Amino acid sequence: MITNKNCIIRLSRYKNALYRLQALGFVKVFSDNLADAVGVTASQVRKDFSIFGISGNKKGGYQIDLLLEKLNNILGKDRLQKVIVVGGGHIGSALMRYRGFEKEGIKIIAGFDIDPAKINRSNPVPILPLEEARIFIKTNGIRIAILAVPDIAAQQALDLICAAGIKGVLNFAPLRLKAPESCIVNYVNLEIELENLIYFVNVAEKTE
Amino acid sequence: MITNKNCIIRLSRYKNALYRLQALGFVKVFSDNLADAVGVTASQVRKDFSIFGISGNKKGGYQIDLLLEKLNNILGKDRLQKVIVVGGGHIGSALMRYRGFEKEGIKIIAGFDIDPAKINRSNPVPILPLEEARIFIKTNGIRIAILAVPDIAAQQALDLICAAGIKGVLNFAPLRLKAPESCIVNYVNLEIELENLIYFVNVAEKTE
DNA sequence: TTATTATTGTGAAAAATGGAACAATATGAT
DNA sequence: ATCATATTGTTCCATTTTTCACAATAATAA
Ligand SMILES: NC(=O)c1ccc[n+]([C@@H]2O[C@H](COP(=O)([O-])OP(=O)(O)OC[C@H]3O[C@@H](n4cnc5c(N)ncnc54)[C@H](O)[C@@H]3O)[C@@H](O)[C@H]2O)c1
Ligand SMILES: NC(=O)c1ccc[n+]([C@@H]2O[C@H](COP(=O)([O-])OP(=O)(O)OC[C@H]3O[C@@H](n4cnc5c(N)ncnc54)[C@H](O)[C@@H]3O)[C@@H](O)[C@H]2O)c1
Numbered sequence: 512m513i514t515n516k517n518c519i520i521r522l523s524r525y526k527n528a529l530y531r532l533q534a535l536g537f538v539k540v541f542s543d544n545l546a547d548a549v550g551v552t553a554s555q556v557r558k559d560f561s562i563f564g565i566s567g568n569k570k571g572g573y574q575i576d577l578l579l580e581k582l583n584n585i586l587g588k589d590r591l592q593k594v595i596v597v598g599g600g601h602i603g604s605a606l607m608r609y610r611g612f613e614k615e616g617i618k619i620i621a622g623f624d625i626d627p628a629k630i631n632r633s634n635p636v637p638i639l640p641l642e643e644a645r646i647f648i649k650t651n652g653i654r655i656a657i658l659a660v661p662d663i664a665a666q667q668a669l670d671l672i673c674a675a676g677i678k679g680v681l682n683f684a685p686l687r688l689k690a691p692e693s694c695i696v697n698y699v700n701l702e703i704e705l706e707n708l709i710y711f712v713n714v715a716e717k718t719e
Numbered sequence: 720m721i722t723n724k725n726c727i728i729r730l731s732r733y734k735n736a737l738y739r740l741q742a743l744g745f746v747k748v749f750s751d752n753l754a755d756a757v758g759v760t761a762s763q764v765r766k767d768f769s770i771f772g773i774s775g776n777k778k779g780g781y782q783i784d785l786l787l788e789k790l791n792n793i794l795g796k797d798r799l800q801k802v803i804v805v806g807g808g809h810i811g812s813a814l815m816r817y818r819g820f821e822k823e824g825i826k827i828i829a830g831f832d833i834d835p836a837k838i839n840r841s842n843p844v845p846i847l848p849l850e851e852a853r854i855f856i857k858t859n860g861i862r863i864a865i866l867a868v869p870d871i872a873a874q875q876a877l878d879l880i881c882a883a884g885i886k887g888v889l890n891f892a893p894l895r896l897k898a899p900e901s902c903i904v905n906y907v908n909l910e911i912e913l914e915n916l917i918y919f920v921n922v923a924e925k926t927e
Numbered sequence: 928t929t930a931t932t933a934t935t936g937t938g939a940a941a942a943a944t945g946g947a948a949c950a951a952t953a954t955g956a957t
Numbered sequence: 958a959t960c961a962t963a964t965t966g967t968t969c970c971a972t973t974t975t976t977c978a979c980a981a982t983a984a985t986a987a
C-alpha cells in the first residue's frame with residue numbers, strides 16, 4: 512500500500528500537466544516530456560507509474576487519454592467529490608466562491624458557521640447554521656471537510672464533524688488537532704509556508 | 720547546508736509549540752515534551768537541534784527562552800519580514816485582512832492589482848496599482864511576495880516582480896511557473912491538497 | 928526480413944531521511 | 958563525597974526515496 516504522500520502529489524501534477532498537453536493537441540507523451548512539465552526526472556515518472564501498474568508502449572510512450580483515465584481512477588476523480596466548509600469567514604468564503612475546484616470534480620456544497628449573520632441559504636454555496644452540520648453530513652454522506660474556523664474553535668469543530676462521520680479534513684488553523692482514527696487531518700499552514708520560504712531566501716542570500 | 724524542507728518546517732513547529740508551553744508557564748522543556756507536542760520522536764528533535772548547533776543541558780533539558788531565541792534566529796524572525804501580495808481578489812484579500820501573520824513577525828505591507836476598482840490607498844493594507852509594484856519593491860527592499868492572481872496572469876506577474884527584485888514567492892495559482900535562479904517559488908496548491916486528502920480517505924475506506 | 932533506434936520497465940545502487948541505542952555527563956539524592 | 962538517575966548528543970542502523978543503468982522490446986527504416 513502506498514503511503515508516500517509526495518508520490519500521490521506527483522500523480523496529481525502529472526494529471527494536471529497531461530490536461531494541459533491534451534489541450535495543446537498532444538495525443539501521446541513520453542516520460543521525459545512529463546518529467547519536464549512537472550519538474551522531476553523521467554525515471555521518477557516511470558517508477559511512479561510502475562508502482563500503480565500503469566504501463567505505456569515501448570518506443571511509443573503513453574497515450575494521454577488512457578493515462579488520464581488511470582490517474583483519475585487512482586485519484587478518485589471518477590466521481591464527484593462533495594465537500595463542506597466549516598467557518599464562513601475570510602478563508603472559508605474565498606474557498607466557497609472559488610470556481611476552480613469544480614473542474615477538478617470537487618464541489619463545495621455547503622458552508623457552516625456559528626455566527627447567525629453569516630447564514631445565507633440562497634448563496635450558490637449556502638451557508639448554514641453549525642447545528643445543521645451533523646444531519647447534513649449524515650444525510651448527504653459527506654466525507655471531506657475544510658476547516659476554516661478561528662484557532663480557538665478548531666478542535667471543537669473538528670470533534671463535531673468527526674462525530675458526524677467526516678473522514679478527511681483540510682485544516683487551515685495553525686495548530687495540531689487531535690482526531691479519531693477514523694479521520695485524516697491534513698494541514699495548510701500558511702504562516703509556516705511563509706516562514707519556510709523566508710528561511711530558504713535567507714540561505715540563498717547568504718551563500719550567493 | 721540544509722536542504723531538507725521538512726526539517727525547517729519542524730523548526731517552525733517546535734517554535735510554535737514552545738510559545739504555547741511558555742504561555743502555560745513552562746521555563747524549560749525536554750526533547751520528549753517537544754516531540755509529543757509536535758508529533759515526532761525525541762531523537763528527531765535532538766537531531767534537528769544538533770544540526771543547527773543548538774545544545775541543551777544534560778539532565779536539564781532546554782531553556783525555552785534561549786531555545787526560542789536560537790530558533791527565531793535560524794528562521795529569520797529576528798527582524799520584521801515585509802511581504803507584498805499580488806492580486807487583491809478572494810485569496811489575496813483574505814490574506815491581507817488576516818491578522819495572524821503579525822504575531823509571527825510577518826507583515827503584509829501592500830497589495831497590488833491590475834483592476835482599478837480594487838485600488839484603495841487608505842486600507843490598513845493599501846492596494847496599489849500594479850504599475851507601482853516595481854518601484855515599491857525596490858524602494859522598500861521587499862524580498863517576499865505572495866502571488867494570488869488568476870492562473871493565466873501568474874507567469875507574467877511573476878516575471879514582473881522577479882525583475883523588480885523579489886527573491887521568494889508563495890504562489891497560489893495551480894500551475895508550475897518559470898522563475899529565474901534568483902527567485903525561489905513555493906506552491907500552495909489547494910486542489911492538490913484536497914485531491915491528496917481524498918486519495919488517502921479512499922485508501923483508508925478500502926482497507927478498513 | 929533484418930537492422931536500427933527510441934523508449935519503457937525494473938532491479939540494483941545511491942542518497943536522504945528518520946529512528947534506536949547508548950556513552951557521556953550534569954543534576955540531585957543519600 | 959559518592960551514587961543513582963535522567964537526559965542530552967551522537968553514532969550507527971534501518972527504511973524510504975530517488976536515481977542510475979540497461980535489458981527488453983516495439984516501432985521504424987532499409
Ligand atoms: N485569513 C487568512 O488569510 C488566514 C491565513 C492563514 C491561516 N488562517 C487560519 O484560518 C482560520 C480561519 O481564518 P479566517 O481569517 O477565515 O477567520 P475569520 O474570523 O474571518 O472566519 C472564521 C469564521 O468561523 C466562524 N466560526 C467561529 N467558530 C465557529 C465554529 N465553532 N463553527 C463554525 N464556524 C465558526 C466565525 O463566525 C467566522 O465566520 C484561522 O484558524 C486562521 O488562523 C487564515
Ligand atoms: N479563491 C480560492 O479559494 C482559491 C483556491 C485555490 C486556488 N486559488 C488560486 O488563487 C489564484 C487567485 O484566486 P482568487 O480566487 O483570489 O481570484 P480572483 O479572481 O478573486 O482574484 C484575482 C485578482 O487578481 C487581479 N489580477 C489579475 N491579473 C493581475 C495581474 N497581472 N497583476 C495583478 N493583479 C491581477 C484581479 O483583478 C483580481 O482582483 C488563482 O490562481 C486561483 O486559481 C484560489
